[in-house]
Amino acid sequence: MFKRTRSMVCLCVATALATPTVTASSIDLPDIGTTASGTLSIAQELQYGDAYMRMLRSSQPIVNDPVLNEYISTLGHKLVANADDVKTPFTFFMIRDRNINAFAFFGGYVALHSGLFLHAQSESELASVVAHEIAHVTQRHLARSMEEQAKRTPATIAALAGSLLLAIAAPQAGIAAITATTAGSMQGTINYTRSNEKEADRFGISTLAKAGFEPQAMPRFFGRLADDFRYASKPPPMLLTHPLPEDRITDSRARAQRYPDPRISSSLEYHLARARVIARYAGIDAKSSLDWFDRTEKKAQADLQPAFQYGRALVYLDNKELDKAAAILQPMAKKDPNNHFYLDALSDLYLAQDQMAKAETMLVNALKASPQNPVMTINYANVLIKQERNQDAVRVLQRYTHDNPNDLNGWHLLSEANIHLGNSGEDLAARAEILALKANWNKAIQYYTQASQLAELGSLQQARYDARIDQLMVQRDRFLALQ
Known part of the structure; x- marks a missing residue:
């Protein structure tokens, strides 16, 4: 684990919006630059980001939902494409937590709590949160905060980075660490963070x-x-470390008024994602979910009605009320046949109804329209496994995991398919990849070692396992060197 020393949190939620006709030069952003090269290089930030993401996978309830991942990634990369000073790739993911929060960390990783969907009432509001976090990354606020702290403490770069990352995921621990510093250091850090927040807003x-x-x-x-x-009495974690003083709200209001109002229509995609969160990731029971859909629909625009119907269908599907789910989903999918929210739910419905061939036909057609789409591919592989066509599933999943090596869904399904085929070595290899993604290096290496022992001596399969062992040992050593 990273050492816990003085820490400062560099996360927070933000909101902001825009029109495509406005250019970057049309607003007076300060020329503050993106220094911090004296503390961490971009390459080092990428290493810390990858390491911390692996730690989060092992310790936080990350939502591995292909449909929601596709939605937030599409939204996030639309924003990144319009951001300045982008120096790293970006990865967007969701944590199952009803607390309102979002945070960014080294290497372009941006986390959204599922609770944001309970509070953000439009896609623009959610996008403003994501854009704020993207700005924290592009302006290198974590690295710049480290530079400020390095002036006040003899702590190593690894310790400083560790304390920053600790504070990101555990604000209470971050606050506790701050209180151990001198009053002057505390005030300097707090002031620096407030300036970061306003800068990220702009x-x-x-x-x-x-x-x-x-x-x-x-x-x-x-x-x-x-x-x-x-x-x-107990505000969200975000507000514990990043309060919203009136001057920050006023500043954002004044700046927003300088842009034309685009008068955009409501995003059905956002409300479908929101409905999926309510139905499956809000931590409430079926009755409460249905009550939420009923109450909220009464105040919503008529064109958003499909989102509430979709949410109800998911509740019915998860509670095995298949006829009710089918009555909603089938007409919706017929009207909007390329909607991945609907297709994913229909795939689950057909599997529950034991209509495997129907699910396969639908997904094959969907993949013709969107080749190698992650949502459709994962669903298709799952259908193949349910049909006991495990060799076909393995072929699909081998390509999928090659193209999407950080997606736990692909490795879990690949493990399952190989178990059914009796391929113990390949099952161990898939499970090793899951462990490596969670920073459990020694266990991952152990699994690959067992797989190598099962393989034919001198075979290409054994050579592949041994080569992967060497790679994992290098990754493990690099990870441990960051402490």
């Missing part, structure tokens, strides 16, 4: 403007967040 608004989202969503989200938790 750059986030610029990104949102170019990406075509609604500028006023930022102050609207800020204002509602501040009002809802103004007198709360």
